[in-house]
Amino acid sequence: MAWGRKKSGGRREPVFGLAGALSDLRLSAEDRIPGGGDDKPKKSAKRKIVDDDDDDDEPPPERKPRAARSPAKRKSKPRGSLPIGRLFYWGAVLGLWGAIAVVGLVVWVGAHLPAIQSLEIPKRPPTIQITGVDGSVLAIRGEMPGANVALKDLPPYLPKAFIAIEDRRFYSHFGIDPWGILRAAVANVLHRGVSQGGSTLTQQLAKNLFLTQERTFQRKLQEVELALWLERKHSKNEILELYLNRVYFGSGAYGVEAAAQRYFGKSAKNVTIAEAAMLAGLVKSPSRLAPNRNPEGAEARAQTVLTAMAEARFITEAQAQASIGHPSYNVKPVGAGTINYVADWIGEVLDDLVGQIDQSVIVETSIDPKLQGVAEVAVIDELAAKSVKFNVSQGALVAMSPDGAVRAMVGGRNYSESQYNRAVTAKRQPGSAFKPFVYLTAIEQGLTPETVRQDAPLDIKGWKPENYTHQYFGSVTLTQALAMSLNTVAVRLGLEVGPKNVVRTAHRLGISSKLDANASIALGTSEVSMVELVGAYAPFSNGGLGVSPHVVNKIRTVDGKVLYMRSTDQLGQVIDPQYVAMMNTMMQETLLSGTAHKAELPGWQAAGKTGTSQDFRDAWFIGYTSNLVTGVWLGNDDNSPTKKATGGGLPVEIWTRFMKAAHQGVAPAPLPASTPPGGMLATIAQAITPPTSPGVAPPPSSSPGRPAPTRTAASARPEAAAGLDGWLMDRLFGR
Template structure:
């Protein structure tokens, strides 16, 4: 028995103390209670134990009953029906929630729109037209909008060009184009970016009229709702006409009429097929494709539009080919003219003059278009010829009447490259061009043009101002010192009268910038703008009256309603006439024998002062006649030094070229008081008695205030070696200098 179990491979179990009879008890499969089984489910055969297998006969194979196979099919069909039902159910649930979400979005978007019934087509944006003193148009600012053009008045190919490139199915959709959206989506996916848009002309109009340009989903949904509203309220032709008269074409032009005038110089009613295609092509990217700034890009886009027009049967293939091969564009150049500096300056002051602008206006100015052109040419041509030689990249010019009316302004050599106005906004060191305020302060303190001062080396606590030529002339008159721009004399005078008094004088005459009251102010180290320095010279030219530089004389609406009229200046006398005459006498000499000898206007009495800042960073000349006061500045925006460009060089050349042309045909007039016998004869009578105070020491006066000169004693005439013509006698010298004999 034990051997049999061993042969059958049985395993002896540990008894753990149980009786042998109980330890051998085992349950066979037959002894177990069968579990409940499905009749349809085939029964799995119970494997026999090894000791129960017949060694001679293999166990028979069991076959699945046919009934079981049919039940599986029925169960599969049942499961399929359940899945399909569930799909329908969840699809319905998803559709319901999607519908709810769409309705919610529509309600939310509509809640953030103004009431549809209150929506109106907004007014055209205001246009600012700037005209010259002769009434001619100088520039336009704001959102330039041309007059409305009726659709029926336009050549038929013009609106068709927009339909061909922007919305081929314009006349068949209801504001939105699902086919166009799908096509754009596919194109964008293929190109892995935004290469096409699906907006219709109606959507674009809705965006232009009512919405901002931000790219958000909310704005896009608002655009869709407004497009549907526009389609419901207006006919297709009305929508197309509104679109053509409101769409932006770049360069500040809104509407086809403004764009046609801006780019082609003619009405939209007269554009050619090629020009119509170019206008339609601009809508995609008006700033980038403006033909006056990017003619190649505009031409390439126009060819695409022409091809689309031919494809849509709007024009024949022959017309498209002819327009592409021989375009008839006559594009006006970009608004790079320097008059745009004037327009920008006007834009900055309009708010102070008339407040917020909500209607189109006309601004009448003091600008003379002819003088503006001459000033522009003078700056541009001189820089083109000599900017490399002298390392000068920029220039500015301001010309105004002695009453302060600006006749010409150039804020830079090229407005298209830089809109920074160097005539108004930039502040630079004037150098010796600031010296007239020191000399005027001294004249008002009792000195005269023939007062003697010492030109000699100076040491102020380690600061040693030197003359440009490093030469010193000893005893010189104030006239000589100013004409030759002697730095040591100017510094001595500044200390003598006091830097604070010099600052007061400059501010009284029109300098508005902050000035540092220190000894170096005599050499023009405090920064000023071109326009305020020219305005501060104006009292010398008009007999001592204060002026406010101005360019706007009147502002009116297109209907003629006057919104602003400039009133005359009431600044009164800022220089006594006799002091102004003395200053004119001194500054006349600057042009006759001083640093501005090249500045000459045949037949005219002219005066002025040159200026060169430290390290040749700035070169100035401010000169004037009884007709115009003109200032020129040349330098570099980064304040880098020039190659020894001085005020007596390039600035004088620019000034002379401009002033000679500006004075052609103008009746000759003398500077105030310079021709009056009373002053001159009185000066002649006292010439022999002209005396000079001893030159002040190099030591800085305590307190820096004005110190009256000591009692005058007779003094010999100036050193002939320093001033040869002085030996001929003061009377003859003054007459020669004043009247150019």
């Protein structure tokens, strides 16, 4: 006990304990640690020291020393342990925050999805079905969806095959399968990689309908939410039916109907158990397991599906064993046929005809499937046999009716190797195949087929065009000069009528490419495309009417709504009929005695012109009847020279092979206002009696590599004997 008094000498109440002992405790300046801080006293945060100057008369409450506290009131707690209540408390807190986080995540993922009310089953991607003139399907552009097939119309083992291999608990889960996810996770851990997936059929449908194929956590959560939504909105059978009609099976086929047609050539309603197993097996990896790419892999996967179907008791063990190794694959080749060049061309012009395609359409074309097949075989076979000999790697063919409707088109020898369309896109020098426009310009300016011009050396400011044989024949008629493709006569004629007028004539007949109006235009030095060159020859076969080469006749939706209907060309008369007659007479002689004398088309009047560009880089022949106008081109994509391939060689052979097949069963018809079979010379010969001795043969061709032509029975001329032919040449050309 300590006693103390105030400085005023008043009474002071006794204070007991530690507080009393400390009440008179004072620190002098000597007691302080040097440099320990300022001189102001500091209050303790735990204890208040009573100052002598305190005016409060009440004594502070008595506090017992820690050592004096009752041991019974203190509890001994093991360090590191928490009460059970606290565990429950913190567990509840963490659970609440976890639930909030999950809800927040679901809300965040849902915010990145379209509004639920707008999540209707989307339309399939639009497809373009291309049909021939006979209505048969030639090609399909875009994806290949088959018609929707109702679940009840499919054999029961077909949907069960998908359930067995993809989602065994499909009818028992609610859109996601926790057991399936757990099983897949365990398998992936055991195999140290992704060996199984836990997605249900509903999840796969959600991904296929609404989402991308990217592998992200966000996309997976979206897939789960959409699967739950689909399960709430649709029945199990509706989901299964949607899945079977939308899943991808490889080779551009979407849905079981398209896949069955693609791989088996039959409807999905008629597939066997083995075929159903193969289709179900493709879903895992359609690109890798498609039977047209990997038949062994597809069959092995089908066996796995059959085993799963037997385990699920969807089929018996006997059925599974009987089906193993017996799928009747009927794989159709995709993307190899030359009809794909036509399909690509249609795809290019479609936007101009109907605008952006946002629904599936059927394009009715002018293509004749039979002629397309004949054209493809003719080009491919001839190149296979002679491409090495002549160093020719590519070829193209375009055949159209006299009104410009394309009946066949081959843009190259192998579409799967090169999709470059040499019939439409490529532009090459036509060589002498351009000369008819020069001669037509001359005819329109008053010259005639009998007009004589000089075949002699020529020098135009240092440029010296020559005939291929370096031989010259002096005075020749325009008919002979065109038939023999004499270069000097063509150049002289072009300069005489004016290069600009020649260009105008070519453009009027249908050439759309830029042409240089210079002296060399007469030899075809300006580049053109095959389709426009063939189209420009069409007026010679139809009496002088201008045409626009075309392949699309009609475009309609799958339900029959017409989006486009081709109207008749309104280009009118581009050549006077009398000039058409003269040109046909002249160009007939090309096939009878000129550079295309190897062309054979018995019973038909035919005319045309060969062409060979500089250094033998391009070989052409454009020939026509009153039924078809057909052009053939051969050359190399890199514009390298061939080994003296000429227009009168391979192109004429391909043209003859195609035209013979194309005219079988067609009644012959003459060319517009042309002379009778036998040409102009036969008409003149009617009034002349030939001598008994043979005459001199006509001059050799000026086209590269062309030997002097001889008359044969194949030329279909009544006076084809060499004696009469030579005698007429002597009389007409003064030789």
